[in-house]
Amino acid sequence: MVIKSLKLIDFRNYENIDFTFNPGINFIYGKNGQGKTNLIESLYLTTHLKSFRTSKISDLCAFSKKISTVQTSLLKQNVHHDVRITLHENLKRVLHNQKSVNYTSEYIKNFLSLLFSPDQLVAFKEFPLERRNFIDRILFRVDEKYFQRIKEFNRIRKQKNVLLRNRNKKEISVWNQLIAFVIPEIVNSREWIVKKINGVLAEIFCALTGRNISLEFYYGSDLKGKTDNSPESILRYLAEKLDQEIGNGYCLFGPHKDNFWMTLDGKKDRQTFSQGEYRVAYLSLQLAMNQIISSELGFKPILLLDDIFSELDDIICEKTVSYIIQSDNQVFITSTTIPERFKEIENTICIHAGKLSTV
Template sequence: MYITKAELQDFRNYENLVIEFHPNVNLILGNNAQGKTNLIEAIYLSSLGKSFRTSNDFEMIKFGKKFFRIKIEAEKKDEDVCVEMAVSKESKAVKLNGHKIRKISELLESIYIVVFSPEDLKIVKEEPEKRRKFIDRELCQIKPVYFNNISKYKKVLLQRNAMLKENSPKITLLEIWNQELCEYGAKIITHRAEFVKKIDKISSEIHKNITNGREKLHVQYESNVPFMKNLEDQKSLFLEKINENLEKDLLRRSTSVGPHRDDLKITINGIDIRKYGSQGQQRTAALSLKLAEIMLIKDETEEDCILLLDDVLSELDEERQNYLINSLSGIQLFITSAELSEKVKSTLPEGKRFYVENGKIKEAE
């Protein structure tokens, strides 16, 4: 699978752009704040229908304009794919292969994209929300049913929390929200547990190779509600925990248990590196997790994903740069950077080189 072409109109700092890409490597070079990340952000929208930088679609509209349009074309083993999106302050419309879709979940499984940015290097040591997003982003791509469950769970959670903030919450209505929260939450916990088990196995092997066998990486799911193998048992346990914490929830006016409180425990040789790992260990673990994402997509879908490396090579030392590049043969790469050393450029497969300046792109000859 690879992206063949992108068309952007009034997206971020791009007025009108039509650009064709190489199936192997696409280097997007230029100074900071010129539009490098904006370009790969537009590409990423074709995968999940939302940005990896903002939750507000309006922020992507060019300043002074009323809407943006993007069109991303890709080739897969069995079919061509075209994703179009138009966003204004009043509406958002998405088309897949010329047909308007009603729900974003219909877009999933069309184009598989993994993004790796400097923020992802902090995933190990920063707040649990970053690690939950790591899980959710991946699961939404490979399991559209998960996307539906997490979306519904968040809506129910908002409704329950809103009721908890009322002066006199109606317990009978809370019981309805509790049932729905447990219905979707139990499914989320089950999917997350399966995902983390797979990602643990793959990332552990990758990490072992990067460190020449010196370190053993282990990723463990820390569910706020203990994991149960049977779905009905999971629902029952979740509901039990919700009821146990009702008094506390009423006092704090928020929901204290559920997958919105989950985390990952990440250890190297048995030591929790979220708290005690060196920066080098944390970055290597993050790199292992990202590469594991790519391999998991291949295992689950039999499709190669597209990798967006957003200014991340400069954050890695030479050893990790080499490992990353050598691990990615056969997949399409988009690499943004202010500059790359000639040594790094020489190790990259055949591709195209683009230079970005103030929303204008020029291909190197």
């Protein structure tokens, strides 16, 4: 898929821009504080209907303005889409091909962008919740039923938490039966995607770094080693742990406690990866997702790569650019580094004080 053009009015530090992008690489160059991340944020908003930096819509409006507009023209599998997002105080109104969008979950099935941003990298490194969200965002797209299962799991867990706090043992057993049927399906989907990721991850990491060491992605299911993945065993396990859960007043076991991590030649990420290694491993993971989406859904997501080059050595930067160019996605790369460094890059956009120009 391709974002053909973008209009921004009073969005962050953009007063009024109307810009046409290249369907391949868009290398966006600018000094600190000029609007590179703001631009990436507006493109992410178009595909995910939320920001990756704030949950407050009003933060997106230019200072001292009340209304902001993000308007895009997109092309996906030869079909044109017009999207207009109006942000007004804390309300967001979305028009997709002139029709009002009422359900975000319906809208986001249409489009997908994969984001690399320094802030998301930190969150991914620090919080298991962020790693689960990362996996879930992709599974929602490639496995139709997965979204329903997670919704169901969260609904049951919420109800069970209330009952645990009220120490209502009899009713909890009923909800345990329901949850024991949903859990195996969530675990199976997560195992499936991790297997898919590992089918391509090591090769991508080698291509980006030139290093012949193996990068692997691991899934640590919370229930692994405690019970097998059948509803009967899970139910038995939860019954055994009932008093412990009542003591704590909330659900202690299940996919909401799952974790994911990476290893390089068998060594675990947080304990051993250098800053640059973590960065390029995370980028490899995003590019693995890109391949999975392309083969499962038949279209190429947009790659939003904000500030990828800092902390990476020259060899990795050059190999990354070569890899991205041959990936055939529409890509937005932002950098404070001068584009002349990368001979393969042809389309350069310069950002200065919220204004874009082609170089």
